[in-house]
Amino acid sequence: MSPEERRSFVMVAGAGSGKTTSLIKALSAVIDLHGPSLESRRQRVACITYTEIAAQEIWADVGNNPRIHVSTIHSFMWMLVRPFQGDIRKWVASRIEEKLGELDEKISGYGPRVQQRTKDKDQRDVARYQQSLERIDQVQSFTYGTGSDYTKGILGHDDVLRCATQFLDERPLFRTLLAQQFPFVFVDESQDTTGSVVSGLKRVAAQLQGKFCLGFFGDPMQRIYMTGAGRVEAEEGWATITKEENFRCPTSVLSVANAIRSNDDGLVQTRGRIITTPAGEEVSFAGTARMFILPADDQRDENIAKVRAWVADRNADEAWRDGPVKLLVIVHRMAARRLGFDNLYVAMNSKAPGALKDGFLDATAWPLRPFMQMALPLSDATIEGREFDAMILLRKFSPKLATENLPRKGIPATLADLRNAAEELAKLMQPGSEATTRAVLEHMRDTGLFALDPRVLSYLDAGVPPTHEGDDDEVARNDDKDEALEMSAIDAFLACKASEFWGYKEYVEELSPFSTQQGIKGAEFDRVLVIADDAESSHFQFSYDKYFGVKALSDNDRKNLDEGGETQVERTRRLFYVCCTRAMKDLVVVFFADDVGAAEQAVRAMDLFPTEEIFTQAALR
Numbered sequence: 040m041s042p043e044e045r046r047s048f049v050m051v052a053g054a055g056s057g058k059t060t061s062l063i064k065a066l067s068a069v070i071d072l073h074g075p076s077l078e079s080r081r082q083r084v085a086c087i088t089y090t091e092i093a094a095q096e097i098w099a100d101v102g103n104n105p106r107i108h109v110s111t112i113h114s115f116m117w118m119l120v121r122p123f124q125g126d127i128r129k130w131v132a133s134r135i136e137e138k139l140g141e142l143d144e145k146i147s148g149y150g151p152r153v154q155q156r157t158k159d160k161d162q163r164d165v166a167r168y169q170q171s172l173e174r175i176d177q178v179q180s181f182t183y184g185t186g187s188d189y190t191k192g193i194l195g196h197d198d199v200l201r202c203a204t205q206f207l208d209e210r211p212l213f214r215t216l217l218a219q220q221f222p223f224v225f226v227d228e229s230q231d232t233t234g235s236v237v238s239g240l241k242r243v244a245a246q247l248q249g250k251f252c253l254g255f256f257g258d259p260m261q262r263i264y265m266t267g268a269g270r271v272e273a274e275e276g277w278a279t280i281t282k283e284e285n286f287r288c289p290t291s292v293l294s295v296a297n298a299i300r301s302n303d304d305g306l307v308q309t310r311g312r313i314i315t316t317p318a319g320e321e322v323s324f325a326g327t328a329r330m331f332i333l334p335a336d337d338q339r340d341e342n343i344a345k346v347r348a349w350v351a352d353r354n355a356d357e358a359w360r361d362g363p364v365k366l367l368v369i370v371h372r373m374a375a376r377r378l379g380f381d382n383l384y385v386a387m388n389s390k391a392p393g394a395l396k397d398g399f400l401d402a403t404a405w406p407l408r409p410f411m412q413m414a415l416p417l418s419d420a421t422i423e424g425r426e427f428d429a430m431i432l433l434r435k436f437s438p439k440l441a442t443e444n445l446p447r448k449g450i451p452a453t454l455a456d457l458r459n460a461a462e463e464l465a466k467l468m469q470p471g472s473e474a475t476t477r478a479v480l481e482h483m484r485d486t487g488l489f490a491l492d493p494r495v496l497s498y499l500d501a502g503v504p505p506t507h508e509g510d511d512d513e514v515a516r517n518d519d520k521d522e523a524l525e526m527s528a529i530d531a532f533l534a535c536k537a538s539e540f541w542g543y544k545e546y547v548e549e550l551s552p553f554s555t556q557q558g559i560k561g562a563e564f565d566r567v568l569v570i571a572d573d574a575e576s577s578h579f580q581f582s583y584d585k586y587f588g589v590k591a592l593s594d595n596d597r598k599n600l601d602e603g604g605e606t607q608v609e610r611t612r613r614l615f616y617v618c619c620t621r622a623m624k625d626l627v628v629v630f631f632a633d634d635v636g637a638a639e640q641a642v643r644a645m646d647l648f649p650t651e652e653i654f655t656q657a658a659l660r
């Protein structure tokens with residue numbers, strides 16, 4: 040291979056091994072080596088990250104270099120697809136046909152016990168899709184937004200990926216264009232990139248061998264999302280890069296990490312964090328790693344405070360008592376109650392189908408978006424008199440200010456209407472207001488503040504559900520369980536007070552000391568407290584009781600294992616690995632168990648923590 044030839048690669052390495060650090064170095068090295076030639080060809084280097092926040096951080100780390108394009112996979116794909124408006128139109132039409140076909144199939148297969156509400160909703164959806172199909176030719180141009188709305192020309196997250204990966208799979212020219220614009224594409228957190236994106240990008244590498252460099256950086260043990268590709272295999276001629284060391288975790292935490300991993304792929308990391316003493320000597324840093332098994336009762340808050348005080352005393356570190364400790368929870372009832380969004384939590388987590396629960400963890404679920412994107416920031420801007428910020432939001436989201444809807448005359452009148460609507464919105468949203476989420480959504484719909492997702496509209500159109508509906512027996516008997524779950528979840532959601540969103544926002548934006556266990560990929564903190572508590576999370580994907588061996592596998596779990604699938608045990612192990620490996624100094628795990636005695640025995644048998652570092656309530660007295 041000549042030095043000019045570009046070789047694709049996969050970097051697979053454990054937590055804290057410096058993958059992100061290497062990615063940043065790789066980006067800088069490409070610019071150093073190829074900067075002028077990229078510049079003269081107007082080419083850029085692409086770096087794909089998992090979240091917008093990660094994208095901003097990485098771009099800052101490479102000095103905000105304009106030759107480096109850092110973005111999420113969705114924005115990257117949309118940038119590539121956007122110029123092909125005619126092809127997008129055809130794709131959207133075929134996608135609507137596909138959805139109509141699915142609905143048709145569903146309707147013709149109705150069982151005898153399908154609820155009338157389900158039937159009505161399906162009919163409304165059919166009518167909506169048919170209308171979209173008729174109007175698709177009138178759409179001037181397609182954009183990428185939150186939640187698809189085809190008649191308005193909006194493609195949602197899911198559609199953007201589907202459309203782009205289809206183009207990548209089926210169109211050699213599209214692949215060439217990608218490589219011409221971006222001869223280097225690096226993907227961070229590749230274990231959680233979807234399989235179709237990985238294979239689409241691999242097709243580009245196969246077609247443009249030697250002229251295109253594709254690099255995946257990931258750790259299969261840190262896959263959190265069900266849709267993630269996991270281990271990305273190197274293709275023939277690719278390089279595989281491994282890294283043995285963990286630079287982040289103190290040795291006590293590294294031992295726990297290696298023990299957790301020994302039941303998965305068995306990868307063992309070496310070294311651990313090294314610090315420089317005041318005398319200038321480099322020494323290995325031991326840190327602390329402890330586990331508490333405490334009763335799952337109504338004293339959880341008090342017990343966590345006691346654990347923190349105990350660690351503060353033992354470590355002679357007051358920060359453990361009231362300083363910056365990162366509390367990692369799977370969306371947690373305790374956090375919801377403390378921050379005042381208990382009803383939202385119950386609606387969107389306890390009783391909701393899987394897709395909504397997942398989207399509640401990172402605020403991407405479709406019912407939440409009108410609040411996260413518009414109602415909260417616009418209320419804030421209005422109350423604080425930040426006219427400019429309010430205007431930016433209105434320009435971005437209000438259909439009344441979309442170019443095609445702008446009245447020739449009377450723009451000032453439209454603006455005045457929107458300003459009044461924003462003030463009314465702020466009143467509805469203010470802490471202490473009794474207004475429901477339904478009232479806020481209807482206000483946004485009626486005043487044109489925000490283009491609501493058709494799914495939201497469909498529920499608003501259905502009106503307030505009769506109070507006898509949502510009865511659990513009825514739901515359980517329903518033929519289509521997820522659909523029934525969604526309906527009862529959204530009914531409960533629409534009845535919540537909209538002001539609960541302020542506490543929820545604080546939670547998801549990590550302004551509170553709590554973070555979701557799923558949301559801390561790539562991050563690191565000095566002091567980490569992981570709360571393992573099934574009773575308060577009721578998340579179907581994870582079960583600490585099963586992982587720690589306190590609860591037996593179900594028949595269904597065994598069937599999954601026999602069929603080569605995985606259970607909550609494997610998923611929880613990976614989540615637990617990600618959480619524990621965030622610690623740079625001290626790690627404390629608190630496991631709330633129904634039967635503390637049995638849990639203690641099971642945990643000790645797992646050998647994850649040294650036996651003298653496992654405690655129960657007796658230590659706190």
Ligand SMILES: Nc1ncnc2c1ncn2[C@@H]1O[C@H](COP(=O)(O)OP(=O)(O)OP(=O)(O)O)[C@@H](O)[C@H]1O
Pocket residue numbers: 052053054055056057058059060061258261286287560561562563620
């Ligand atoms: N070669 C190195 N020498 C010393 N420290 C390093 C080195 N590479 C990375 N680090 C430090 O180790 C820590 C972990 O690095 P980084 O976040 O890049 O790892 P990662 O593999 O992406 O981690 P994870 O997969 O757990 O998110 C950081 O604090 C980083 O500054």
